[in-house]
Structures are given as C-alpha cells and as structure tokens.
Amino acid sequence: MRYSAFQIFKNALGGNTGWKPVWREPEPKPKYDVVIAGGGGHGLATAYYLAHEFGVRNICVLEKSYIGSGNVGRNTTIIRSNYLLEGNTPFYELSLKLWEGLEQDFNFNAMVSQRGVVNLVHTDGQRDAARRRGNAMRMHGVDAEYLDAQAVRDMLPFLDYRNARFPIKGGLIQRRGGTVRHDAVAWGFARGADSYGVDIIQNCAMTGVRRDGNRIVGVETSKGFIECGKLALCAAGHSSHVAEMAGLKLPIESHVLQAFVSEGLKPFIDTVVTYGAGHFYISQSDKGGLVFGGDIDGYNSYARRGNLATVEHVMEAGVAMIPALSRIKVLRSWGGIMDMSMDGTPIIDKTPLDNLYVNAGWCYGGFKATPASGWCYAHLIAKDAPHPVATRLRLDRFRRGYLVDERGAGAQPNLH
Amino acid sequence: MASLIQCPHCGARPKEEFSIKGSAEAERPAPDAAEDAWFEYVYQRDNPIGRIEEYWQHTSGCRRWLVVERDSGVHTVYRVLDATAARSSE
Numbered sequence: 137m138r139y140s141a142f143q144i145f146k147n148a149l150g151g152n153t154g155w156k157p158v159w160r161e162p163e164p165k166p167k168y169d170v171v172i173a174g175g176g177g178h179g180l181a182t183a184y185y186l187a188h189e190f191g192v193r194n195i196c197v198l199e200k201s202y203i204g205s206g207n208v209g210r211n212t213t214i215i216r217s218n219y220l221l222e223g224n225t226p227f228y229e230l231s232l233k234l235w236e237g238l239e240q241d242f243n244f245n246a247m248v249s250q251r252g253v254v255n256l257v258h259t260d261g262q263r264d265a266a267r268r269r270g271n272a273m274r275m276h277g278v279d280a281e282y283l284d285a286q287a288v289r290d291m292l293p294f295l296d297y298r299n300a301r302f303p304i305k306g307g308l309i310q311r312r313g314g315t316v317r318h319d320a321v322a323w324g325f326a327r328g329a330d331s332y333g334v335d336i337i338q339n340c341a342m343t344g345v346r347r348d349g350n351r352i353v354g355v356e357t358s359k360g361f362i363e364c365g366k367l368a369l370c371a372a373g374h375s376s377h378v379a380e381m382a383g384l385k386l387p388i389e390s391h392v393l394q395a396f397v398s399e400g401l402k403p404f405i406d407t408v409v410t411y412g413a414g415h416f417y418i419s420q421s422d423k424g425g426l427v428f429g430g431d432i433d434g435y436n437s438y439a440r441r442g443n444l445a446t447v448e449h450v451m452e453a454g455v456a457m458i459p460a461l462s463r464i465k466v467l468r469s470w471g472g473i474m475d476m477s478m479d480g481t482p483i484i485d486k487t488p489l490d491n492l493y494v495n496a497g498w499c500y501g502g503f504k505a506t507p508a509s510g511w512c513y514a515h516l517i518a519k520d521a522p523h524p525v526a527t528r529l530r531l532d533r534f535r536r537g538y539l540v541d542e543r544g545a546g547a548q549p550n551l552h
Numbered sequence: 553m554a555s556l557i558q559c560p561h562c563g564a565r566p567k568e569e570f571s572i573k574g575s576a577e578a579e580r581p582a583p584d585a586a587e588d589a590w591f592e593y594v595y596q597r598d599n600p601i602g603r604i605e606e607y608w609q610h611t612s613g614c615r616r617w618l619v620v621e622r623d624s625g626v627h628t629v630y631r632v633l634d635a636t637a638a639r640s641s642e
Contacts, residue, residue, distance in 0.1 A: 376598070376599035389597050436575075436599065436624050438601045438625045439624070439625060439626055439627045534591065535591050535595070
C-alpha cells in the first residue's frame with residue numbers, strides 16, 4: 137500500500153481495519169544472491185538501495201534480534217555533514233541529500249527535521265578551526281555559516297553566557313542538519329526493501345561462515361544453512377565477531393557509548409547544540425524529551441551499559457553549558473556498542489576474500505550516515521567497485537598509511 | 553564495570569583514578585621488526601567477547617602500570633596485578 141492522505145481518509149472511514157503489517161516474516165530460502173548479515177539501519181538501507189537502485193532483488197537480511205533493536209533504535213538521532221576532510225565531506229553530504237529526499241523516496245514518514253546543528257566555540261583557536269571547517273564545507277558545496285557571539289545569544293538564549301573559563305565566542309551552524317525519527321528509518325527501509333521482495337529474517341543469528349578456499353559458500357544460521365552469492369557484513373558493534381567467522385581480523389574495537397533522555401518538557405531547544413568545552417550534544421525530541429550524550433566510556437565493552445563516572449561527566453558538561461538542565465529529571469539512560477575504528481572513520485570495502493564485503497567501524501556517528509552507507513555499500517556489492525564518494529573508506533588504508541583521521545586525536549579508539 | 557578496583561599497591565580505589573590503555577595481550581614487536589608485524593600490533597584487534605587482559609595505569613594513585621583481567625561481555629573484574637609481576641609470572 138502506498139501511504140498518502142487519501143489512504144488515511146479511506147482507512148478512517150473503514151474503521152482503520154485496513155492497515156496491514158508493512159513487512160513479511162518469511163522463512164529463509166536455501167539460496168540468495170546477496171546475504172546481508174545485520175538488520176540495522178545500514179543493513180536495511182543496503183538491501184533497499186540494492187533492490188531500488190541497482191536491480192538486485194534476491195536478497196536476505198539476517199537480524200539476530202528484531203528490526204530496530206540495535207543502534208538504529210538507540211541513538212541520539214542527529215544528522216549533519218559538517219566534516220572537514222576530503223574523504224569524509226562528500227560522503228556525509230551525499231547522506232544529507234539522501235535524508236532530504238528520503239521520505240518521498242521510500243514513502244514513509246521519518247520525521248526528518250532540518251532544525252540546524254550548532255557547534256559552539258569558546259576560544260580563538262576553536263574559532264579559527266570552526267571557520268576553517270566551515271570554509272572546507274562550503275568549498276564542497278555544503279552549507280555552513282559562522283555565527284558571532286551575539287547571533288548565538290539571539291538564537292540560543294538558554295546557554296550560560298557568564299562562564300568565565302569557557303566564554304561562548306560564537307558557533308558554526310549547519311542549518312540543513314537536524315534530527316530524524318530513528319525507528320522510522322529502520323521501519324521505512326525495511327518496508328521499502330520488503331516491497332521489492334527482500335526477505336528480512338528476524339531472530340535469526342549468523343553462527344558461522346562456510347568457506348571454500350577464498351570464496352564464501354554460505355552462512356550457518358540459527359535457522360539452518362543459507363547459500364549465498366555474496367556475503368555483506370553489516371553488523372556494527374559486533375563487526376569483529378562476524379568477521380572472525382569468516383577468518384578476518386579488523387582494525388576495530390568495540391566500546392560502549394551512553395545516551396540519555398529527560399522527562400518530556402515544553403518546547404525548549406529548537407536546534408541541535410554541541411558544547412565546545414566538553415563533549416556534550418543535545419536536542420529536543422518531538423515528544424519533548426531532551427536527548428543528549430557525550431563521549432564513549434573509553435574501554436572495550438560488549439555489555440551495553442556504561443559507568444557512572446561517564447554519566448556524571450556528561451551531566452556536568454551539560455549543566456556547564458545549559459545551567460537550567462540542573463532542574464530537569466533524567467528519564468532513561470542506556471549504553472550501545474560502537475564499532476570504534478582506529479582512525480575514527482568507517483570502512484566500506486571489499487575484503488581479501490572474493491565475495492565477502494565489509495561495512496563497519498562507524499564509531500559513534502553511524503546514524504547520520506545510514507542512507508549514504510546503504511547506497512555506497514549497495515553500489516560496491518552490485519558493481520564490485522566503490523562509489524566515488526566512498527573511495528577513501530578502505531579496509532587497507534591502515535596498512536598503506538592513508539588514514540582519514542577527522543579528529544586528529546590519536547591512533548587508538550579511546551582517544552577519539 | 554565495578555566502581556572499585558583493587559590496586560595491588562593502594563587497595564580498593566575508585567575506577568575513575570585509573571587510565572585504561574588497552575589490550576595487554578598483543579606483544580610489542582622489536583623495533584626493527586617487519587612492517588607487517590607493526591601493522592598487526594598498532595591497528596589490528598582480536599576484540600573478543602569474554603576474558604581480556606588490559607594495561608591500566610593508576611594515574612591518580614601510585615602511578616604504577618597494572619594488568620587488569622576482566623570480562624568485556626559482562627564487566628566483571630577478575631584480577632589486578634602490577635604489570636611487572638604479571639609479566640614475570642608468564
């Protein structure tokens with residue numbers, strides 16, 4: 137069914153009994169052209185674009201839990217393309233452009249809200265870095281605007297302007313950035329992929345990979361063996377784990393990142409703001425809750441929960457930036473597992489094996505990249521050649537010395 | 553993870569006093585080792601779920617380097633040894 141105002145009207149007259157589940161729950165077939173291991177946002181987007189753009193339809197997506205149970209349903213929902221480095225800017229800009237047309241494209245309301253993303257600056261050095269980043273973005277055709285102190289004050293009156301240690305000197309804004317309803321992204325891509333006949337197999341974990349020399353023959357799953365033409369790994373958080381099944385070692389560590397949501401409030405913050413003097417970012421969801429987070433905890437973990445020390449650190453940074461936060465109540469906090477790559481940049485590439493592809497290492501920034509990641513990965517799988525905007529996201533860049541170190545912070549994940 | 557870590561020199565101390573370096577399992581190659589060995593050491597990770605050994609430094613305490621054995625899947629801390637003791641016991 138194609139969703140439209142007319143359908144809402146028609147179904148309302150029919151007592152709303154006409155709505156049907158938007159994807160099937162099929163049993164796996166014995167063989168597929170492409171098996172995608174991981175039914176998160178990126179896996180579903182890959183399946184959708186493979187079918188929708190590249191004409192590959194005989195696909196299954198394996199998900200060990202249910203659709204939307206992983207990081208795609210547990211992030212802080214921010215989209216932006218304010219990247220500095222050449223290998224990154226065009227990729228994230230493609231993603232933002234896809235976000236802009238996504239709802240029309242897959243006919244699902246993902247509540248894309250381009251409310252702007254402001255990065256605050258507090259020192260002369262930060263101002264220079266922000267201007268440089270803004271100029272780099274504009275040279276790539278991305279919107280960026282430097283706001284002086286007064287402009288920030290007019291736009292965000294609730295920030296602490298009396299902080300002597302970290303005065304707010306201005307900010308870099310990307311007005312096309314914003315937030316998206318994250319679950320709807322998973323549901324929209326799943327519905328879109330399903331409409332082309334893609335089998336989404338939920339509650340089906342990949343348990344092993346069957347190899348014949350340098351080729352993948354198929355995958356062992358909790359629902360039996362599935363033969364595949366190509367195997368596409370897309371299990372960020374557990375990439376090392378699934379890659380190991382294929383005998384591959386990755387330059388990735390798994391770390392825990394915590395996020396928080398407050399009780400519902402009346403409209404308070406109508407943009408996304410990030411703190412320059414600490415790692416803190418905040419926005420307000422359409423339900424009214426403030427959604428915010430900070431840095432990774434800084435140690436390897438698969439436990440999906442973090443430490444209180446990090447909770448305290450995030451709250452301190454938040455209250456330093458917005459003193460009024462001290463009076464709100466936090467409703468929930470949670471931890472998710474991040475694929476931390478060694479330079480902070482993801483990997484979308486072929487592997488030393490003939491028909492194995494890898495999409496991994498999204499660090500804490502995978503959500504904004506969902507459509508471009510799916511698009512570029514689908515391009516790679518369908519054509520066996522990287523998409524022009526993803527040529528730097530190679531697996532062998534570490535060995536060859538072509539790192540894409542956006543943060544420039546060091547060679548191990550707990551530094552960036 | 554546990555909020556208190558048993559430092560072999562200082563006793564039970566808050567976890568925030570420690571800095572975590574990373575895996576203690578990879579062997580640092582010789583300075584003149586081949587490029588492949590250095591690539592493996594610097595960038596490649598086993599990243600296991602389960603028992604791991606890590607280098608921690610008690611930065612806000614005795615400043616000794618320690619080897620902490622813990623579980624990456626459930627955050628249990630099993631053992632904390634001084635790095636010198638841990639290495640000589642191997």
